Amino acid sequence: MPKRGYHHGNLRQALVEAALELIREKSPQGFTLSEAAKAAGVTPAAVYRHFAGREDLIAECATQGFEIFSDLMDYAFNKGQPSALAAFEATGRAYLAFARRYPGHYMAMFESGVSHSQTPELAAAAARANRVLERAAEALSQHIPREKRPPAAMFSAHIWAMSHGVVELYARAAPGTRTPFSPEDLLETGIGIYMRGLGLLPPDS
Incomplete structure (x- = not known):
């Protein structure tokens, strides 16, 4: 299955939305960058095209x-x-x-x-x-x-x-x-x- 993040046209915002959902569910300290990437449908490496790291996200x-x-x-x-x-x-x-x-x-x-x-x-x-x-x-x-x-x-x-x-x-x-x-x-x-x-x-x- 293709990575969803590459097809909706705004990977940066998709990562933000994924992070917001994880923050609501687990707290700001309770999720990893890999989890945000998975929720957005991309590889962890793709996150670094838009954010320097978890704190930047x-x-x-x-x-x-x-x-x-x-x-x-x-x-x-x-x-x-x-x-x-x-x-x-x-x-x-x-x-x-x-x-x-x-x-x-x-x-x-x-x-x-x-x-x-x-x-x-x-x-x-x-x-x-x-x-x-x-x-x-x-x-x-x-x-x-x-x-x-x-x-x-x-x-x-x-x-x-x-x-x-x-x-x-x-x-x-x-x-x-x-x-x-x-x-x-x-x-x-x-x-x-x-x-x-x-x-x-x-x-x-």
Whole structure:
């Protein structure tokens, strides 16, 4: 039987798709380059025409993930929300939606151990995602007096950490991690508490 990878016209992307499936099934550390090649229908030697090694293949999975991630968050922020706060909350929900819909990409991005500086393309894609969230934080914090305003990078890092924690603990359907609250409610409440601490929301009556 001919090797399927030579006939579908895009071996590089076929290897990425094979790696994403293996990452979902086995974790980023749980598969070999030979397994990815076999899943794509090519010999292991053929992989090296497109990737220097396993880490480069995972880096491409992460790069594509960050590009999708940035697009989703950018759309959530810009889709005509009535306020900067609503836009910011929509960005947080997009984070959760991405982790659920693209688990292989998410794991390659955040759980593979591959440095975001592994390739220039990955570094650029990760930086773009940071800028999307920083822009949302900057828009929201304009109402805080300048002398009390946290840097947008710090503001966005706090929200990123909160979103990431909710995803890791409660949005990945891991056994024993269920709560009576949805991940969306947990994140929205956490963001609300943070906003009140900054004076962006009135205290509870």
